[in-house]
Amino acid sequence: MDWLLTPLQYPFMVRGMLAAVIVGVVCAVLGTYVVLRGMAFFGDALAHAVLPGVAVGYLIGGGARGPVFWWAMFTALLSAFGIGAVSRSARLKEDTAIGIIFAGMFAFGVALISMVRNYTADLTHFLFGDVLGVSNSDLVLTAAFGLLILLVILAFYKEFLVVSFDPTLAATLRLPIRWLDYLLIALIAMSIVVSLQTVGVTLMVAMLITPAAAASLLTRKLSRMMLIAALIAVFSGITGLYLSYYLNLASGSAIVLTCTAVFAVTWGVTNLTRRSHSVRSAANL
Amino acid sequence: MNTLPRVTTETATPHRHPGHIPGEPILRVQHLGVAYEGGTALEDVSFELITGERMAVVGPNGAGKSTLFKVIAGLIKPGTGTVSVFGAEPSGHICISYLPQHNHVDWNFPATVSDVVMMGRTGKIGFLRWASAEDRRIVNHALPTVGLGAFSQRQISQLSGGQQQRMFIARALAQEADLMLMDEPATGLDTPSQEELFTVLDSLRGEKVTVMFALHDLKLAASNFDRVILLNHRLVGIGKPENVFTKEHLNAAYGDRIQVLEADHEIAMVDDTCCGEEE
Numbered sequence: 001m002d003w004l005l006t007p008l009q010y011p012f013m014v015r016g017m018l019a020a021v022i023v024g025v026v027c028a029v030l031g032t033y034v035v036l037r038g039m040a041f042f043g044d045a046l047a048h049a050v051l052p053g054v055a056v057g058y059l060i061g062g063g064a065r066g067p068v069f070w071w072a073m074f075t076a077l078l079s080a081f082g083i084g085a086v087s088r089s090a091r092l093k094e095d096t097a098i099g100i101i102f103a104g105m106f107a108f109g110v111a112l113i114s115m116v117r118n119y120t121a122d123l124t125h126f127l128f129g130d131v132l133g134v135s136n137s138d139l140v141l142t143a144a145f146g147l148l149i150l151l152v153i154l155a156f157y158k159e160f161l162v163v164s165f166d167p168t169l170a171a172t173l174r175l176p177i178r179w180l181d182y183l184l185i186a187l188i189a190m191s192i193v194v195s196l197q198t199v200g201v202t203l204m205v206a207m208l209i210t211p212a213a214a215a216s217l218l219t220r221k222l223s224r225m226m227l228i229a230a231l232i233a234v235f236s237g238i239t240g241l242y243l244s245y246y247l248n249l250a251s252g253s254a255i256v257l258t259c260t261a262v263f264a265v266t267w268g269v270t271n272l273t274r275r276s277h278s279v280r281s282a283a284n285l
Numbered sequence: 286m287n288t289l290p291r292v293t294t295e296t297a298t299p300h301r302h303p304g305h306i307p308g309e310p311i312l313r314v315q316h317l318g319v320a321y322e323g324g325t326a327l328e329d330v331s332f333e334l335i336t337g338e339r340m341a342v343v344g345p346n347g348a349g350k351s352t353l354f355k356v357i358a359g360l361i362k363p364g365t366g367t368v369s370v371f372g373a374e375p376s377g378h379i380c381i382s383y384l385p386q387h388n389h390v391d392w393n394f395p396a397t398v399s400d401v402v403m404m405g406r407t408g409k410i411g412f413l414r415w416a417s418a419e420d421r422r423i424v425n426h427a428l429p430t431v432g433l434g435a436f437s438q439r440q441i442s443q444l445s446g447g448q449q450q451r452m453f454i455a456r457a458l459a460q461e462a463d464l465m466l467m468d469e470p471a472t473g474l475d476t477p478s479q480e481e482l483f484t485v486l487d488s489l490r491g492e493k494v495t496v497m498f499a500l501h502d503l504k505l506a507a508s509n510f511d512r513v514i515l516l517n518h519r520l521v522g523i524g525k526p527e528n529v530f531t532k533e534h535l536n537a538a539y540g541d542r543i544q545v546l547e548a549d550h551e552i553a554m555v556d557d558t559c560c561g562e563e564e
Contacts (some may be wrong), residue, residue, distance in 0.1 A: 172382060
């Protein structure tokens, strides 16, 4: 038991674990829609596009977390709606519009960082996460926005379900489709900013899609898929931090690798059982 | 409570939704025209529906059937002319259910049959509310009506083509739709599934549901519907099948795409180009 408790003696480990759990649950629940609607690339792109906001916030705030958070939020929302506007108006396919904005914004972020070399080490944390550097005030912001995201998903659960499953039905039921789509995009943008410190912009997409994808293999009910995804994310967040502690791994990558391992096991097991099922039903014919 | 004078004739509207103007027909289309970049989809189409009737819409591929359905569903605006449902624009109504020809639904979506039927209740339940016992009762009533009583907890990927279409009818019932628009739901179904579909639609007559149904098979249209519309951008004919499916009308609608043979009041169509996927 000692090996479980030892890391928890450090307040930064406890704060890190809380942050990982909150971020894990929020991203997993929201990620269910991302997976079902095929928005993985959008989520990944949006996470990368946040980088210049992070850089500007960092430069303006002189390293304080607050400005980074709010500038990242502003940039995420701006890029999210920018992608929407470009893909609608420019006669481009959506993934092309996403690619252009994502790469452009990311390059801008890297350019800003390169102008101030001494900040590079700190900004690396935003690229790959620094969950053990989470402060109490970070934790409060993370929890507040995490709760907000979950409440909005709960409030519009059935509308998001209809819009995701059958947009034509949503249209004949006169649901505000455009508005709901923007709301979902705004939620994704918020979840990215909330997760910045835990896994960083480059690994963010894994928190959104990997637990939800693993859950999608295990259930055929949306509410259950959200629950299972959240459990996988919590397990991965905690396990990842222990791995990070004992194996001296970067925390963000340890969490994401645990998620990936859970997905791989789930995929392997469900594939094997499905095969044996079909063999059995073939034998019955 | 019932102080409003209500029409109680055959054509009385079900009045299940607010915004219905009493005495107005369930659907009135007047001089409807819709133009696309490439040309004209619909031109000067006018007709009315009677509450509770079964109307078939037939015509060659690209005749504008899908466009007509989309305009009536309130998904595209008329270019010229007007479409009114119970006296008001379609886009204000939630009493219209529309089943598109190509339903790009993800059949692996994590939802049961009952979940999908409940989606029809979304508009009625309203924002920030959850399904009530009454909503569940309506869903549980709709499923056996379409013969899917035993399938409520079945994952939607496990349904056959015919069962999928009947699930959407159940969803329209849950929506309390007065007007069901079905764009070629019978295409691609085998004969027993088609028959089940028509049996279900017949059983809905008691509920005063009005059905508009696009199809290619003239024989099915003649034997399962009260009236038919023969469409080729313009309204070629409307009325009882035997009055509409005449040699002149069919030639006008299909042109040289078919050959109409007439003998002893029987009409046979040869080399129909129908039934392929329209895309």
